[in-house]
Amino acid sequence: MEALFINLAEAFTGWMIRLGLNPAWAESILLLVKWIIVITIITVNIIILIWLERKISAFFQERLGPNRLGPFGIFQTVADAIKLLTKEDIVPSAADKLIFKTAPMFFIVVAVMLYTVIPMGKDMEVINLNIGLLFFISVGSLSTIALLMAGWGSNNKWSLMGAVRSVAQMVSYEIPLAFSLLGVVMITGSLNLQDIVAAQDKWWFIVLQPIAFITYFIAATAELNRGPFDMPEAEQELTGGAYTEYTGMRWALFFLAEYTNLVAVSALMATVFLGGWQGPWLPSWLWIIIKTYAVILVFFWVKWTFPRIRMDHLMSFSWKVLVPVSLGNILLTGAGIYFCRWMGWC
Amino acid sequence: MLETDIYTVNVGPIHPSTHGGLHVEAIMDGEIIQDVVVHLGYVHRSVEKIAEGKTYQQFVPYTARLDYLATNLPVLGYCQAVEKLLGIEVPERAEYIRVIMAELSRIASHQIAISATGIDLGATTGLMYGMRDRERIMNIFEMTGGQRLLSSYIRIGGVAADIPDEFIPAVKSLVQDIPRMMEEYNGLMTGNEIWAARMEGVGILAPETAIQYGVTGPNLRASGIAYDLRKAEPYGIYDRFDFDLPLGKRGDSLDRWQVRIDEIGQSGRIIEQALKAMPEGEIKAKVPKVLKPAAGKEVYHRIESAKGELGYYIVSDGSSKPYRLHVRAPSFINLMVLPVICRGGVFQDIITNIATLDPILGESDR
Numbered sequence: 001m002e003a004l005f006i007n008l009a010e011a012f013t014g015w016m017i018r019l020g021l022n023p024a025w026a027e028s029i030l031l032l033v034k035w036i037i038v039i040t041i042i043t044v045n046i047i048i049l050i051w052l053e054r055k056i057s058a059f060f061q062e063r064l065g066p067n068r069l070g071p072f073g074i075f076q077t078v079a080d081a082i083k084l085l086t087k088e089d090i091v092p093s094a095a096d097k098l099i100f101k102t103a104p105m106f107f108i109v110v111a112v113m114l115y116t117v118i119p120m121g122k123d124m125e126v127i128n129l130n131i132g133l134l135f136f137i138s139v140g141s142l143s144t145i146a147l148l149m150a151g152w153g154s155n156n157k158w159s160l161m162g163a164v165r166s167v168a169q170m171v172s173y174e175i176p177l178a179f180s181l182l183g184v185v186m187i188t189g190s191l192n193l194q195d196i197v198a199a200q201d202k203w204w205f206i207v208l209q210p211i212a213f214i215t216y217f218i219a220a221t222a223e224l225n226r227g228p229f230d231m232p233e234a235e236q237e238l239t240g241g242a243y244t245e246y247t248g249m250r251w252a253l254f255f256l257a258e259y260t261n262l263v264a265v266s267a268l269m270a271t272v273f274l275g276g277w278q279g280p281w282l283p284s285w286l287w288i289i290i291k292t293y294a295v296i297l298v299f300f301w302v303k304w305t306f307p308r309i310r311m312d313h314l315m316s317f318s319w320k321v322l323v324p325v326s327l328g329n330i331l332l333t334g335a336g337i338y339f340c341r342w343m344g345w346c
Numbered sequence: 347m348l349e350t351d352i353y354t355v356n357v358g359p360i361h362p363s364t365h366g367g368l369h370v371e372a373i374m375d376g377e378i379i380q381d382v383v384v385h386l387g388y389v390h391r392s393v394e395k396i397a398e399g400k401t402y403q404q405f406v407p408y409t410a411r412l413d414y415l416a417t418n419l420p421v422l423g424y425c426q427a428v429e430k431l432l433g434i435e436v437p438e439r440a441e442y443i444r445v446i447m448a449e450l451s452r453i454a455s456h457q458i459a460i461s462a463t464g465i466d467l468g469a470t471t472g473l474m475y476g477m478r479d480r481e482r483i484m485n486i487f488e489m490t491g492g493q494r495l496l497s498s499y500i501r502i503g504g505v506a507a508d509i510p511d512e513f514i515p516a517v518k519s520l521v522q523d524i525p526r527m528m529e530e531y532n533g534l535m536t537g538n539e540i541w542a543a544r545m546e547g548v549g550i551l552a553p554e555t556a557i558q559y560g561v562t563g564p565n566l567r568a569s570g571i572a573y574d575l576r577k578a579e580p581y582g583i584y585d586r587f588d589f590d591l592p593l594g595k596r597g598d599s600l601d602r603w604q605v606r607i608d609e610i611g612q613s614g615r616i617i618e619q620a621l622k623a624m625p626e627g628e629i630k631a632k633v634p635k636v637l638k639p640a641a642g643k644e645v646y647h648r649i650e651s652a653k654g655e656l657g658y659y660i661v662s663d664g665s666s667k668p669y670r671l672h673v674r675a676p677s678f679i680n681l682m683v684l685p686v687i688c689r690g691g692v693f694q695d696i697i698t699n700i701a702t703l704d705p706i707l708g709e710s711d712r
């Protein structure tokens with residue numbers, strides 16, 4: 001079971017080579033197939049996730065949640081997806097059409113790119129990048145541009161306000177986000193995510209870096225635009241923020257991208273702080289799925305409990321609390337590493 | 347120096363958090379509010395004019411549509427005004443039932459205010475908590491009037507029908523659960539750090555300003571002024587009950603929010619006492635089929651509705667229809683204070699302030 005997917009991939013390459021394909025070509029085709037599989041998994045996973053979030057929020061709010069279509073309403077998301085696909089696609093006449101239309105595509109592409117580096121199991125990732133963590137952070141921050149494009153291109157006050165807020169928010173939370181991961185990088189001495197996972201065979205980094213875990217979780221919530229930091233959207237205040245003018249599938253793409261981001265960030269948290277694919281008895285790919293879902297559930301829990309934070313509080317919280325705390329964590333980690341070496345423990 | 351400009355944002359009339367057709371024009375300097383202009387009239391149904399074409403009894407259901415979230419309170423105010431006009435004595439039992447129904451309506455209205463504030467501030471779970479508890483009150487209304495939202499159960503001279511057997515146990519169990527409900531609202535929202543930060547010091551309504559603008563109800567009491575018509579000018583049988591007036595200290599949004607939660611508890615106390623003291627007997631006075639007050643007679647009657655001082659001014663010309671009817675709608679007057687408390691705040695404060703002022707547009711536009 002452990003090497004199930006690796007064996008499948010090898011069998012597929014072997015089959016292509018036997019058909020008379022150049023090994024280099026076979027590798028490229030394998031990469032393409034890997035991508036198609038990743039995108040399929042993302043989409044299917046999101047259908048389940050949206051259903052799960054509805055059910056969980058219903059549980060928190062003492063409602064029933066979707067319960068009509070299929071067992072436990074599992075097909076509700078499918079029905080919603082079909083509805084969104086068949087909806088009229090409205091582009092406002094005053095909109096900057098090119099930017100307006102590109103924004104959702106850009107957002108989803110960026111979100112999917114995040115999956116490139118996440119180790120989905122032992123020796124399982126799309127590309128084993130030696131600067132995986134840096135790649136994740138930098139690509140993750142690109143989604144800000146998509147929101148700004150959506151807000152600017154819509155030519156609507158609400159959208160622009162939402163976009164401006166989201167840019168302000170994401171830029172300020174990018175810093176504690178990266179800083180909180182730095183402690184882990186200092187301990188492992190590598191930006192490769194497989195190395196980071198391998199370094200956690202004794203202790204998970206949530207034990208060694210508890211402060212970093214908390215600051216990363218808060219910053220990631222803001223980065224994902226999830227409650228209580230869902231400023232850019234803010235249905236009750238900005239009537240949907242940057243997404244106000246979007247309808248049908250274009251809007252659904254934003255929605256999809258947000259969930260894609262959520263899964264990617266949760267998977268990264270599981271990888272960096274919760275020991276990644278490591279775990280007893282079960283195969284490694286199952287462990288990462290379990291851990292990712294556990295993190296996602298915490299995100300759901302936070303979202304359905306807290307009210308939305310105010311914009312100025314949000315900014316001051318980032319600059320006055322999160323940045324100093326994460327900087328302090330780096331200092332503490334550095335001191336700890338020196339102490340450890342001085343004592344001859346590591 | 348960067349050149350900046352002042353811009354306007356139209357919150358409403360179609361907006362998720364304006365509680366109906368309220369249009370607030372916000373004049374903004376960046377994120378700071380320079381001024382706010384309240385535009386009203388989007389749900390105007392000319393209720394006052396309709397009254398002139400209806401007999402006194404026919405107009406009763408229309409009053410329920412004024413404040414549809416506290417349905418029995420505007421009906422009670424109107425019926426008492428007509429009774430005052432005609433000098434009708436209401437039987438004891440009917441008075442007690444009226445008090446119970448009025449206080450239940452007040453609780454229901456405050457629960458909507460709590461729910462709406464929750465959803466407006468992004469606490470979606472808060473919305474469902476309020477709605478869940480309100481559902482039980484709606485069920486009680488259905489027992490008595492046969493209708494959930496707009497039961498028009500209170501009539502001129504008493505109430506429409508006697509209470510059914512299952513009414514008293516249902517109300518008793520509801521009243522018992524009120525402390526638990528309040529604990530839940532406070533635990534989920536008031537005690538939350540983010541919640542307190544969003545509300546504390548936001549939209550401060552000074553006591554002097556409140557009096558100048560004629561603000562009444564929980565909004566006035568949150569500013570620290572102990573004025574409640576149930577105590578200041580007891581109508582019906584309110585002088586027989588023992589209850590406190592929850593007061594605020596700072597007059598900000600958090601106080602307005604807290605006063606509403608505490609008032610639920612006080613209403614519960616009134617209901618408890620009313621259930622104990624309720625006598626047996628008639629539920630409706632002998633009222634003639636056609637009501638014809640003496641010509642030229644006029645009356646002003648005011649009650650403490652869930653939103654504030656709700657007054658009815660009726661002028662009779664001797665016919666079976668009122669010559670003129672005016673409603674002093676508390677929501678309308680409370681809304682006028684919105685620009686004062688919004689100025690200088692940030693954009694999100696508009697939403698907080700609308701939510702905690704708790705206007706109802708059906709009443710304010712009439």
